[in-house]
Amino acid sequence: MNVYDSERLKDTLASRGWSPTEDVEVADLIVLNTCSVREKATEKVFSHLGKFKKLKDKKPSLKLAVIGCVAKELGTVVQKRAKYVEYVFGPQSWHLLLNALENQPSLCDVGNYKLDKFNHLALTKQNHMSGFISIQEGCDNMCTYCIVPHTRGREISRAFDEIMQEVAQVVKNGAIEIVFLGQNVNNYKDDDGKTLADLIRATAKISEVQRIRYLTSYPTYLTDDLIDLFRIEPKLMPFLNLPIQAGSNAVLKKMNRHYSREQYLEIIKKLKTARSDIAISSDFIVGFCGETEEDFEDSLDIIRQVKFVHSYSFKYSQRPHTAALKMMEDDVSPEDKTERLNKIQALLKSIQKEYNESFIGKQMEVLIEENPREGFFRGRSPYMHPVEIKTDKKNLIGQTLPIAIYDASPFLLYGEIK
Numbered sequence: 001m002n003v004y005d006s007e008r009l010k011d012t013l014a015s016r017g018w019s020p021t022e023d024v025e026v027a028d029l030i031v032l033n034t035c036s037v038r039e040k041a042t043e044k045v046f047s048h049l050g051k052f053k054k055l056k057d058k059k060p061s062l063k064l065a066v067i068g069c070v071a072k073e074l075g076t077v078v079q080k081r082a083k084y085v086e087y088v089f090g091p092q093s094w095h096l097l098l099n100a101l102e103n104q105p106s107l108c109d110v111g112n113y114k115l116d117k118f119n120h121l122a123l124t125k126q127n128h129m130s131g132f133i134s135i136q137e138g139c140d141n142m143c144t145y146c147i148v149p150h151t152r153g154r155e156i157s158r159a160f161d162e163i164m165q166e167v168a169q170v171v172k173n174g175a176i177e178i179v180f181l182g183q184n185v186n187n188y189k190d191d192d193g194k195t196l197a198d199l200i201r202a203t204a205k206i207s208e209v210q211r212i213r214y215l216t217s218y219p220t221y222l223t224d225d226l227i228d229l230f231r232i233e234p235k236l237m238p239f240l241n242l243p244i245q246a247g248s249n250a251v252l253k254k255m256n257r258h259y260s261r262e263q264y265l266e267i268i269k270k271l272k273t274a275r276s277d278i279a280i281s282s283d284f285i286v287g288f289c290g291e292t293e294e295d296f297e298d299s300l301d302i303i304r305q306v307k308f309v310h311s312y313s314f315k316y317s318q319r320p321h322t323a324a325l326k327m328m329e330d331d332v333s334p335e336d337k338t339e340r341l342n343k344i345q346a347l348l349k350s351i352q353k354e355y356n357e358s359f360i361g362k363q364m365e366v367l368i369e370e371n372p373r374e375g376f377f378r379g380r381s382p383y384m385h386p387v388e389i390k391t392d393k394k395n396l397i398g399q400t401l402p403i404a405i406y407d408a409s410p411f412l413l414y415g416e417i418k
């Protein structure tokens with residue numbers, strides 16, 4: 001979502017006469033879009049700002065802005081710690097930067113303006129083959145470890161028609177894959193009751209669109225209607241990120257996740273019934289407050305059962321404004337957290353390797369995305385694998401081609417054009 005926000009800000013700044021540069025030394029404005037989901041982010045922001053200060057010492061007209069979740073979390077503290085920063089805006093207020101640049105020498109406003117920012121943004125110029133579109137922001141779930149409900153606010157959905165206009169725009173710019181984004185994207189519901197399933201059906205009718213994806217989903221919001229789309233809509237790719245976070249019911253309860261491991265497994269069963277080849281990815285937190293060795297074993301067990309094809313895993317760290325910080329003890333030792341993280345990552349990697357190797361000798365449709373070096377292209381399989389293709393051919397970007405897979409690593413498939 002931060003990538004999406006940055007792209008939209010870039011488009012809107014461009015419509016007001018700014019142009020992007022790859023060379024930070026010549027920049028007139030630097031906007032640092034920040035994420036606070038993990039503990040180290042805040043210190044990283046100040047470390048970057050320290051480097052930008054040196055640029056500003058050489059070029060006093062350079063303006064600095066900090067936007068996003070760290071800005072929201074810290075508010076005026078940003079300018080107290082880094083007096084040379086002109087602008088501070090949160091995830092719902094960064095559109096205020098546009099007028100502030102023209103009219104105000106300095107401003108900090110991290111207020112919650114809900115979806116107001118979308119009314120101030122220029123039509124996107126993004127001409128990637130994948131069009132990322134934010135359809136829903138914020139979250140009401142209040143997982144006890146998570147700062148997002150504080151930084152991105154209560155859950156709110158954009159209007160269906162406005163989203164479809166943006167879909168039409170990115171398709172006009174050349175997108176052939178549409179990726180819908182939201183903190184709980186599968187809970188999207190606009191004021192007229194339109195759902196994510198309605199968005200997918202409408203998008204699938206656009207002939208130029210070849211692929212549709214969405215992320216990130218919350219398990220209990222996966223309706224039968226959405227599950228059935230994996231069966232009947234060929235443009236909906238057979239890949240789903242469905243974070244479980246932990247495999248133990250006791251830990252899930254402490255995390256305030258609103259499902260049990262049994263309910264999660266039931267949802268996976270329905271998904272696999274709808275589309276037997278669907279690939280599922282997840283996120284895991286290890287060492288959450290009170291997590292015992294037995295609880296951790298439950299996470300390993302669920303990984304073995306579901307065979308997640310790709311997952312992110314993190315050590316629990318306390319975040320400000322969360323219930324876990326206020327009411328629970330961070331009682332798993334750093335050594336145990338590290339050991340559990342190593343174990344879970346080793347298991348995830350071995351399953352991913354086995355899964356990827358199962359494609360050797362098979363053929364798959366790959367959407368070609370880039371040409372990283374002479375004689376090679378990179379693309380994505382329907383299951384989200386990055387695929388490297390060796391070929392002498394030119395100008396393949398944007399094409400979907402049948403690729404024969406001849407080798408695989410845990411993180412990459414290797415293929416050639418069939």
Ligand code: SF4
Pocket residue numbers: 139140141142143146147148149183184218
């Ligand atoms: S569902 Fe939980 S983890 Fe996800 S954004 Fe909401 S509070 Fe955070």
